Amino acid sequence: MDETEQKILDAALSVLVSKGYEGTTTRRIAEAAGVNEVTLFRKFQSKENILREVIIRNLNSALALIDSMFQMETEADQAVSLRNMGLDFIKLMSERIDLISILIEEGRRKPEVQEILSPATQILIKRLSECFELQIKNGKMRNIDPKVAAVTFISFTFYICLMKKFLEGIIGDKEEALEGFVDIFTKGIIKVNDKNLR
Amino acid sequence: MDETEQKILDAALSVLVSKGYEGTTTRRIAEAAGVNEVTLFRKFQSKENILREVIIRNLNSALALIDSMFQMETEADQAVSLRNMGLDFIKLMSERIDLISILIEEGRRKPEVQEILSPATQILIKRLSECFELQIKNGKMRNIDPKVAAVTFISFTFYICLMKKFLEGIIGDKEEALEGFVDIFTKGIIKVNDKNLR
DNA sequence: AATGCATGCAAGCGCATACTTGCTTGCATT
DNA sequence: AATGCAAGCAAGTATGCGCTTGCATGCATT
Structure with missing residues (x-):
């Protein structure tokens, strides 16, 4: 679990609780984590995995x-x-x-x-x-x-x-x-x- | 409240409870009600109103x-x-x-x-x-x-x-x-x- | 028979989504 | 100095969304 992955998971949680399940988009997670959207998919393959x-x-x-x-x-x-x-x-x-x-x-x-x-x-x-x-x-x-x-x-x-x-x-x-x-x-x-x- | 409007509201409820809030699309409501999608908007103007x-x-x-x-x-x-x-x-x-x-x-x-x-x-x-x-x-x-x-x-x-x-x-x-x-x-x-x- | 109104149908608009591709950049290990 | 790898960037794909438009159809009242 490297630092980037941790940042993504933390961001995903914060987006999830503030925007709801369907409001949690990969764009928002990426923005909240301060990483590029494509990095999410390189690390976790799919939004569901995250x-x-x-x-x-x-x-x-x-x-x-x-x-x-x-x-x-x-x-x-x-x-x-x-x-x-x-x-x-x-x-x-x-x-x-x-x-x-x-x-x-x-x-x-x-x-x-x-x-x-x-x-x-x-x-x-x-x-x-x-x-x-x-x-x-x-x-x-x-x-x-x-x-x-x-x-x-x-x-x-x-x-x-x-x-x-x-x-x-x-x-x-x-x-x-x-x-x-x-x-x-x-x-x-x-x-x-x-x-x-x- | 005419018959068509009632059919739409009934269908909207059934889609809502089976598919969830974000899963409730105007296409699905129309299909479940047996009416054309455009009829929904003619009757209720917006999905939110329904x-x-x-x-x-x-x-x-x-x-x-x-x-x-x-x-x-x-x-x-x-x-x-x-x-x-x-x-x-x-x-x-x-x-x-x-x-x-x-x-x-x-x-x-x-x-x-x-x-x-x-x-x-x-x-x-x-x-x-x-x-x-x-x-x-x-x-x-x-x-x-x-x-x-x-x-x-x-x-x-x-x-x-x-x-x-x-x-x-x-x-x-x-x-x-x-x-x-x-x-x-x-x-x-x-x-x-x-x-x-x- | 003529008119009006409710509805259907087909097409499309602009937008957002998850996810992909190809290429570039910069840091760290060798 | 050379190599490799993580990450950024820009662009694009296909799909689905709410909603609109224009026109056809068929029934009910007049």
């Missing part, structure tokens, strides 16, 4: 971060752990939401995009649900479906990143919203030792 | 349905009410998810799409949070933030519709997933009269 490389690198770096993110300190308060996890995840997500949004939409019609996105999504859910499963085994959470809990957590954080612009003025900033969510989420999943309620 | 009309009609019909959807029977079990509401909403959502997915992604860069989508999103959240607010006043829910609860509910249902393909094999069908979600969701929001727990 975009695939950009997508795979970005998703892999995200997955690497996620692997170390979903761990709940066993001694700490669950709400605090969840809030910390949520903050980290929201940060990771909001830094990539433009790309992810493009991938989800393009993946609906392009199998080659789907093939990259599908395993990433599944690993994400799997990691978090394993984390929840451990909490259940340790008696820290009641016997809910850990996968559904994981999807609940991910879907909320994903949604507030995706809809950020529309949510301004409705709910507060991401931190406030996350706090409210964790409140709702925990009071359901924390094992209630006193069973005599209701 | 797409705007398609989008506005579809979102308005969805909003009309939503207005009557978010009502919880006061005497029934909350979990049952929420599940019924969820089923209705998932149905409405999954019938339109291809279009909605396109609008969200295109809206990130096209202000004219954003202007249509933004109020629709806000009305959706407002309606559901009003519904929850009523439950809180009636003492059926504890004092959570109704807007955050609404976003929690909407984000989960939205996510399982959007990610349907990736979730197959991870969590069960939508009904099962919804049941698991409502379990987690309710146990947090139902007012616990016995305050002595934990």
